[in-house]
Amino acid sequence: MLYALKIATRYLTANKAQTALLVTGVAVGVFIFIFMSALIGGLAEFILSRTVGDLSHITIEAETDDPSLLISPEGHVLVVAERGRMRTATLSEAATWLPLIEAVPGVRAVSPQITGAGFLTRGAQTAQVSVTGVEPGRESAILDLAGYMVEGDVRLGSGLIVVGRDLADDLALSIGQTLRLESSDGVAAALTLGGIFKTGNGAIDGARTFVSLSTARTLFTMPQGVTRIEIKLGDLNAADATAVRIRALTGLDAVPWTDGAEQLMEALDAQAQTGYFLKTFALITIVIGVASALLLSTYRRRPEIGIMRAMGAGRGFVVFVFVTQGALIGLLGGIMGAVLGYLALLPFPSRDAFEAGTLPMDITQGSYGLAITLTVIGAILASILPARAAARVDPVTAIGQ
Amino acid sequence: MTALLEVSDLIKTYGTGEAATRVLRGLSLRLEAGEMAALLGPSGSGKSTLLTILGTLMKPTSGSYVMLGQDMIAADDRALTGFRNAHIGFVFQFHNLLPDFTALENVVFPTAVRDGRETPAARARGRDLLTRMGLAERIDFPTANLSGGQKQRVAVARALMNSPELVLADEPTGNLDRASAMQVMDLIGQINREEGTTFMISTHDEKIAAVCRRQIVVGDGVVTG
Numbered sequence: 205m206l207y208a209l210k211i212a213t214r215y216l217t218a219n220k221a222q223t224a225l226l227v228t229g230v231a232v233g234v235f236i237f238i239f240m241s242a243l244i245g246g247l248a249e250f251i252l253s254r255t256v257g258d259l260s261h262i263t264i265e266a267e268t269d270d271p272s273l274l275i276s277p278e279g280h281v282l283v284v285a286e287r288g289r290m291r292t293a294t295l296s297e298a299a300t301w302l303p304l305i306e307a308v309p310g311v312r313a314v315s316p317q318i319t320g321a322g323f324l325t326r327g328a329q330t331a332q333v334s335v336t337g338v339e340p341g342r343e344s345a346i347l348d349l350a351g352y353m354v355e356g357d358v359r360l361g362s363g364l365i366v367v368g369r370d371l372a373d374d375l376a377l378s379i380g381q382t383l384r385l386e387s388s389d390g391v392a393a394a395l396t397l398g399g400i401f402k403t404g405n406g407a408i409d410g411a412r413t414f415v416s417l418s419t420a421r422t423l424f425t426m427p428q429g430v431t432r433i434e435i436k437l438g439d440l441n442a443a444d445a446t447a448v449r450i451r452a453l454t455g456l457d458a459v460p461w462t463d464g465a466e467q468l469m470e471a472l473d474a475q476a477q478t479g480y481f482l483k484t485f486a487l488i489t490i491v492i493g494v495a496s497a498l499l500l501s502t503y504r505r506r507p508e509i510g511i512m513r514a515m516g517a518g519r520g521f522v523v524f525v526f527v528t529q530g531a532l533i534g535l536l537g538g539i540m541g542a543v544l545g546y547l548a549l550l551p552f553p554s555r556d557a558f559e560a561g562t563l564p565m566d567i568t569q570g571s572y573g574l575a576i577t578l579t580v581i582g583a584i585l586a587s588i589l590p591a592r593a594a595a596r597v598d599p600v601t602a603i604g605q
Numbered sequence: 606m607t608a609l610l611e612v613s614d615l616i617k618t619y620g621t622g623e624a625a626t627r628v629l630r631g632l633s634l635r636l637e638a639g640e641m642a643a644l645l646g647p648s649g650s651g652k653s654t655l656l657t658i659l660g661t662l663m664k665p666t667s668g669s670y671v672m673l674g675q676d677m678i679a680a681d682d683r684a685l686t687g688f689r690n691a692h693i694g695f696v697f698q699f700h701n702l703l704p705d706f707t708a709l710e711n712v713v714f715p716t717a718v719r720d721g722r723e724t725p726a727a728r729a730r731g732r733d734l735l736t737r738m739g740l741a742e743r744i745d746f747p748t749a750n751l752s753g754g755q756k757q758r759v760a761v762a763r764a765l766m767n768s769p770e771l772v773l774a775d776e777p778t779g780n781l782d783r784a785s786a787m788q789v790m791d792l793i794g795q796i797n798r799e800e801g802t803t804f805m806i807s808t809h810d811e812k813i814a815a816v817c818r819r820q821i822v823v824g825d826g827v828v829t830g
Contacts, residue, residue, distance in 0.1 A: 206722040218705035511701045514662060516690020517718045600662050603701055
């Protein structure tokens with residue numbers, strides 16, 4: 205149908221101003237589609253990075269043992285060893301699993317930790333804190349501790365402690381001071397304040413402390429093993445699948461961040477649905493625009509369609525001419541809109557550099573190919589009605605017009 | 606001579622009920638191959654309706670129509686479209702060229718639409734036809750830049766493009782001055798003599814009709830002479 209393509213192209217180029225307006229209209233629709241895709245996608249990334257970015261994407265915790273029972277041969281319970289209030293369960297084989305987990309595709313960082321509770325004392329002031337023991341060199345593996353440091357050094361050597369800004373203010377702490385940390389196991393240690401961080405999260409800044417893994421072993425009397433393993437992924441959206449993989453690989457209870465984050469997921473889903481609606485409306489606008497313009501063209505070219513039919517052009521040929529016009533308008537408008545969208549998104553910061561107060565536009569989520577494809581399909585669908593109308597033109601009355 | 610087409614008892618009624626208008630009232634006609642016939646008659650006598658039916662652009666209410674041995678009444682739209690493309694050419698009063706195309710593109714249209722593309726052979730024949738029509742200098746001109754007489758000659762060339770057996774011309778000179786009209790008729794006569802193409806020309810003009818070897822007079826929906 206090369207010839208039908210030529211006729212369609214000629215019709216479009218015969219009235220350049222009208223075609224340019226039509227293509228521009230389609231391009232604006234595509235531009236909106238791409239802009240919304242980048243905004244909704246970027247916003248989701250921004251929200252996730254702000255809410256989940258500093259959390260472990262997958263967490264493996266030791267399963268707490270069931271209460272131990274001593275039962276007599278007659279079936280009477282003689283002794284019940286209840287679980288302690290504080291977590292004491294350990295992942296004793298952690299050292300074995302770590303290399304395996306690190307080798308799982310998508311895993312960016314693995315942080316074996318010993319966590320527990322304690323009291324931090326300076327002079328007469330005491331505060332209840334949570335204690336996280338991490339390996340020196342992996343301080344920023346999960347929480348970007350190095351990035352949040354406001355004073356001192358993030359490096360956790362033996363006998364050093366790093367605390368949050370709010371906690372430091374509450375206890376009037378300053379770098380280099382010696383503090384007393386007593387764990388929930390009743391073990392106390394004198395530690396030097398090596399650094400102060402500020403994440404902006406009150407719960408973390410006011411009660412979280414970090415020590416080295418070896419210090420934590422002493423505090424929580426845990427000569428081997430860890431209490432949890434935190435895992436950071438390159439793509440946090442892959443947490444569910446990766447957790448399944450790690451469970452299959454190690455048999456450990458790997459829990460993705462999405463467990464217990466239903467409200468966040470619902471909010472993001474609602475946001476995505478809003479995006480779909482807006483993009484659908486943009487597409488509907490394109491379809492209506494193309495359909496109305498081609499219907500007008502069909503009406504204007506009725507005599508010519510009549511001549512073509514009289515000269516032996518079949519209804520299929522006429523349909524093809526008008527559908528091709530729709531496809532060409534969609535393709536040109538789609539490409540133009542995609543280019544405009546890309547250029548408009550260029551000045552926005554990249555997804556890794558989103559800042560509060562700016563629109564979190566993600567240029568990589570513009571859905572350019574999808575926008576062009578849907579536009580071409582939409583324009584083709586939009587041209588079917590005018591094309592069928594054109595094919596039904598009665599040559600006798602059309603030629604007589 | 607052999608019959609190119611034959612119609613019998615053609616009846617064509619427009620509208621229904623009290624608004625029904627019967628334009629053809631049992632018209633019968635036989636046209637031989639190679640004829641050049643003028644179709645005469647007053648306005649409303651049914652000339653244009655007859656040409657439209659003979660051109661397979663419309664079917665009669667009743668009656669029979671056979672052309673080149675094929676039943677034109679029984680054929681469906683697809684078959685008639687193909688038949689029209691191969692065997693029938695049209696020349697209209699207002700030339701009815703495609704305005705966004707050049708003279709050559711208009712002429713090759715019937716062949717290109719059949720072949721799906723403009724072949725070099727089709728373009729060569731189109732050029733030849735336009736040259737014969739005295740339009741060698743206007744081949745690549747947009748039709749909008751041609752005079753009325755030139756446009757009508759382009760229309761004649763287009764009608765001849767697929768070497769049809771029958772060319773139907775509805776008032777082909779009605780919109781031309783006398784000189785242009787006679788120039789077009791001379792070309793039609795030349796084609797008829799040299800290639801044996803059958804022409805049926807609807808006209809009110811006695812001088813135009815006189816150029817044709819046969820005059821068919823239609824009155825009140827039937828052939829009267």
